[in-house]
Amino acid sequence: MSPVSVAHSGVVYDALKRTGIRLMSALPETWLVHLIRMADDDPEMTLVRLAKEEEGVGISAGAHLAGVKSAMLMQNHGFLASINGIVSCAQLYHIPLLMVISYRGEFGERDPWQTEGGGVTEDLLRALRIPFSYLDRPDHVAARVAKAQTLALSANKPVALLLCRDLMWEDA
């Protein structure tokens, strides 16, 4: 049994859904398993399982232009793999893009292979001038998700929410 928090995954999922999101693109990683399962089990949600995260930028752009609110679920390495699409599709064309990124490699990380990506995630978000916030406690998840979506839509630009270990991992 993985110690990824089902309860907190549910808090994040419900918050996303309350902002009107009806399409999620995702590439699985350990911290996202419950979120992806919730999207898959929800008849009101269209879940698009990707081969590589950058596809999700195009899918979300198409959904937005067609009037459907969406979110991307990915690991921070997926964010790294998506950067060209974020810049040359979402930013170039002023597309709101809500990116929910599992923030692997921060304090407490046990997997050596996650540590390098964790170290560059925030610097890359700042370099790309992508507003971001942390989801690290269940009590502020709903407000931060709603505010992130509000800014993405008013500014027509990508925003990021970092899913943190303290929220997602039960023995953090």
Next chain:
Amino acid sequence: MTRLDALTAIYPQLEQQIVVTIMGAVAAELQSIGHRPNFFYLQHAMGLASSMGLGIALSKPERQVVVLDGDGSVLMNLGGLTTLARYRPRNLVHVVFDNESLLSVGGFPTATATGSDLAGVAAAAGVPRTATVGTLDAFRAAFDEALRAGDLTTLVAKVEAVGPSGYVTDLSLLENRFQFQRYLRS
């Protein structure tokens, strides 16, 4: 067959479709025939035109979507073919103009010049309808059939490696984007 001739041949049908194109020659040539509010030109983000088409097709299942792609762009997002096949939007026709080169950046050959078969890749990825055509008549017939079939189709059109003299048009990227959004939401 030139790409311009191919675009001209299907232009009357495109008037009724949601159209997403890649950058460069495809965008410039379609605009040279005549821009419409239902045409969107993804002027960068190579590979993502088919992903955008999927996002639109899933969001507007009652409408038909045509993606006008190219060999260089498809090669940058081969995995996207598996995603397309997985969700199998029956309202999406994926046309790939294959000139076997990266024409707008010096004409260097792509892997299709040495035998990589994009219709074969699409079929192996699970796209239910695929074809490769090399003449204008065959292209026109295959495109009409794809529109009628009501299923996900990847149609590879082998075209000459010739294009327009320039790629920048007087349609600004954001003007196109907001006009297209208004069209899709109206």
